[in-house]
Amino acid sequence: MARAAVLHAVGDKTLDLRDDITPIDPGPDDVRVRIRATGVCHSDLSVMTGVLPATLPAVLGHEGAGEVVAVGDRVTGIRPGDHVVINWTPNCGVCGYCDSGRPYLCTVFVGRAFRDAKFRQGDADPGVYAMAGCGTFAEEITVPRLGVIKIADDVPFEYAALLGCGLPTGLGAVFNTAALRPGATVAVVGAGGVGLSVIQGARIAGASTILAVDPNTAKHPTALDFGATHTATLDDLADVKAELAPRGFDHVFEVVGRAAAIETAYGLAGRGGEVIVVGVAPGSEKVTLNPFQLVFDGKTVKGSLYGECDLVRDVPRFVNLWRAGRLDIERLITRRIRFEELNDAIATLERGEAIRQVVLFD
Ligand code: PAD
């Protein structure tokens, strides 16, 4: 039996930190992974508040990395001992989305996550589900072979964990969704863990101006460290925009998860500009846009799921950027913690006092 953090009900402020949870046995196409590091992402909090759906009780966590400990009979290309990043949207490889080069839209495995329990508590039958089918807030998990990406052994596990969500979501929004060209102007609304990865991606891609917008001024120096050229709060945003980009920005990324932030982002986009929505807002909220402006300014509003990444293709590219010294992963990690400190980490994230906190299982 192993340790895992279970959410019993939407609205619970804390997770139940247990030591009697075991993953289901791997099927022929599954692998079992010993999780070595897992990041705490805002999406975990969003399951606790009901913004993101999940079947409960569930082990939360989706940004993880670890070591393969067992593989099913039909598994190829992965063996025990391999280091892997967990992919929270494994792609089946044969559906219409996969066929058309959009593996991040594949719903085959994500759909199963709502139906199939992935853990057992004590000696009971499996009855504990896993967030997005992963549940990386656990010492061991069982996931489909297609849900793991092999990574070189010298990449630290805590860096590999971040390559499972925050980094691909942020970098991919820039490289894949925006296909940003050098010299473009960028604004990023929300400078948390994912927003800083957008900022870093925009710097790598050669953006000329990168404005970080965050009401929490404590995030501003960090945003500048990661490549933002300017910062603003919501209060001085109009003045900063008037000075920096009176005609608006080419690409504006919303990385908060609130309808109001999408509206802020829309107001920052210039003629022909685009708003890329990365944050996941409550489905109950409504966004108000000026429809006249949408057409006559030729604006675009587009969602970006998982940075529109193909993780098999993109994780090695991100590792190359890190090796070349161009991608800073270390400074995204503001706190390395033990499993027992997970609830404190969630409270810290909610208070906006962290970038990425990573649980290390030893
Ligand atoms: P975070 O809590 O680390 O950062 C959010 C930031 O937004 C904080 O710095 C806040 O101060 C700031 N903020 C709050 N309100 C506003 C506002 N009105 N305007 C500007 N800034 C504001 O979260 P995160 O970076 O871990 O996640 C951000 C969102 O991205 C969240 O909604 C999460 O669920 C989503 C996400 N989406 C995907 C995807 O596939 N699209 C993947 C991973 C995370």
Ligand code: ZN
């Ligand atoms: Zn995430």
